[in-house]
Amino acid sequence: MHTKLRLLLPITMPLGILAAHAAPAQHIGGPGKAAPLAPNACIRHADRQLMAELLGEFAAPRGGLQRYPFVPVAGTLHRDLFEVNFVDDDPGAGVLDWNCTSIGYNGHTGIDITIRGFGEQLIGVPVFAALDGVVIWSHDGEPDMNTQALGQVSNLVGIDHGGGQTSWYYHLKNGSVAVAVDDAVVAGQQVGLVASSGNTSWPHMHLDSDLNLTPFDPYSGPCHAxxxxxxxxxxxxxxxxxxxxxVTHEDLWVAPPWPHRPPQDRQIALGEPIYIWGLVANVPASSTFSYIFERPDGSIEWATPTWPYDNPNWRYALLWSWFQLGGMETIAGTWRIHYIFNGVELVNAPIEVVPTRDPDFNRPPAAISVALDPPQPSSDDAIFCRVDTDLIFDDPDYDLVRYEYVWRVNGQIVRQLTSAGQADAIPRQTAGSVVECSVTPSDGSLNGSTALVSVTVGSPGLLGDLNCDGTANVLDINPFVLALLDPTAYAAQYPECNIDNADINGDGAANVLDINPFVTLLLG
Incomplete structure (x- = not known):
């Protein structure tokens, strides 16, 4: 009987055989390794000292903070972007984030927003200024594919927003820093690209938010009031x-480790081993997994036992397994791989099994849709164009997809780029401007269908003006109530209006806490 070996390799542990299981004679294989993120100190002590020196002349009495209108990276959180570390709000030796969990590490002063590896970095993922301001520091020219945090210098941008408030954008791509000291920047303007420069081991953007030399946590929650x-x-x-x-036939034991994207094949030949890899977000301690291998006719080749990963809690990890299945030696067609993680099926993935792999076989990316954010922008708003596509099936061959964004304002191209990010942005535009965003997905060889969206930029919103007649008065009472009770119905009934006009108290949400301020506003 063949033996299936189960091995795990966290990047902080030596390689070792952690368990062994028996498998049917016609099936061999099993898990390869699990590579979790290794937290590291993003900002060197020398960087913090430099920030203090630079900010001395900008320091001002503490005042009201300007709020961030968007996450300043070209993507969408919990889709192609992931906040892997938050600010550590515990002043002692422990770790505590705003949500009373421990997502971060001791002394972390910012937010780490990560992309899915060096593959996306090489295509490019823009970083934007979160607010208007003046550049007070920029540095470029440092290596940007670091896989060990050894105290290296980062490519970075620092922006002063007035009143002592600054934001800092770390780990940028070599050659991508697009602004210089004393440049005026506006929210939504590109300042660099995400990378792995500086004191880090993986590509991400560290956003540090400071007020009068002191870092602050921009999140609010039960442990950060x-x-x-x-x-x-x-x-x-x-x-x-x-x-x-x-999926691939290539030996992942010898492939470059994450954050290099593992290889993937568009086809698997009969008789070849199959390596299955996945980047899993939120991996709780003692997670379990299993697979179901489904033949082209829908019958089951093998439903594996449920195996443990024997892992601690990981924010995310690259997990992979290998198998050589008896049926895949003789049965060609579209097989399906069901990956079950902690009892939940995370993917039902089709793979093409053929007698001989065709090096020219390729299919274009899946169709996408796009939407503007905000959907009805005013002349105060930076404008994002967001792609809606499946995270896994954005390409039927599991190729790495990139997107060509073309922005037009009043018919003229104002921005055009290819990005791995599932969103892009331009700064605010004047009222009455017609803004159009077209997006074409590509796997680097074949293009998918282009999607397009457009809008006319409106005038800045007026608090309390929920019917968009240009004034806040008693005629806004019914639409205000509708906005609070049923935001979807409000958007349908008043498509030209902005529900943010109902956020009278400015806490970032339109809810019952805005009722008294709304009444006060109407009464004058």
Missing amino acids: APSNWEHQAPIVLTSYLWDFG
Whole structure:
């Protein structure tokens, strides 16, 4: 009987055989390794000292903070972007984030927003200024594919927003820093690209938020009662989901480790081993997994036992397994791989098994849709164009997809780029401008269908003006109530209006806490 070996290799542990299981004679294989993220100190002590020196001349009495209107990376949280570390709000030796969990590490002063590896970095993922301001520091020219945090210098941008408030964007791509000291920047303007420069081991953007030399946590929650510094704070996501996926016949034991994207094949030949890999977000301690291998006719080749990963809690990890299945030696067609993680099926993935792999076989990316954010922008808003596509099946061959964004304002191209990010942005535009965003997905060889969206930019919103007649008065009472009770119905009935006009108290949400301020506003 063949033996199936189960091995795990966290990047902080030596390689070792942790368990062994018996498998049917016609099936051999099993898990390869699990590579979790190794937290590291993003900002060197020398960087913090430099920030203090630079900010001396900008320091001002503490005042009201300007809130971030968006996450300043070209993507969407909990889709292609993931906040892997939060600010450590525990002043002692422990770790505590705003949500009373421990997502981060001791002394972490910012937010780490990560992309899915070096593959996306090489294509490019923009970083934007979160607010208007003046550049007070920029540095470029450092290596940007670091896999060990050894105190290296980071490519970075620092922006002063006035009143002592600054934001800092770390780990940028070599050659991507697009602004210089004393440059005026506006929210939504590109300042660099996400990478792995500086004191880090993986590509991400560290956003540090400071007020008068002191870092602050922009999130609000049960363990950080300060008001949120986000106009629309994203909820935390702790459920497990598959962030990236692929299959290959190549030996992953000798493939470059993450953050290099593992290889993937568009076809598997009869008789070849199959390596299955997935980047899983939110991996709780003592997780379990199993597979179901489904033949082209729908019958089951093998439903594996449920095996343990024997892991501690990981924010995310690259998990992979290998198998050589008897049926895949003789049965060609579209097989399906069901990956079950902690009792939940994370993917039902089709793979093409053929007598001989065709090196020219390729299929274009799946169709996408796009939407603008905000959907009805005013002349105060930076504008995002967001792609809606499946995280795993964005390409039927599991190729790495990139997107060509073309922005037009009043018919003229104002921005055009290819990005791995599932969103892009431009700064605010004047009222009455017609903004159009077209997006074409590509796997690097074949293009998918282009999607397009357009809008006419409106005038800045007026608090309390929920019927968009240009004034706040008693005629806004019914639409205000509708906005609070049924935001979807409000958006349908008043498509030209902005529900943010109901956020009278400015806490980032339109809710019952805005009722008294709304009444006060109407009464004058």
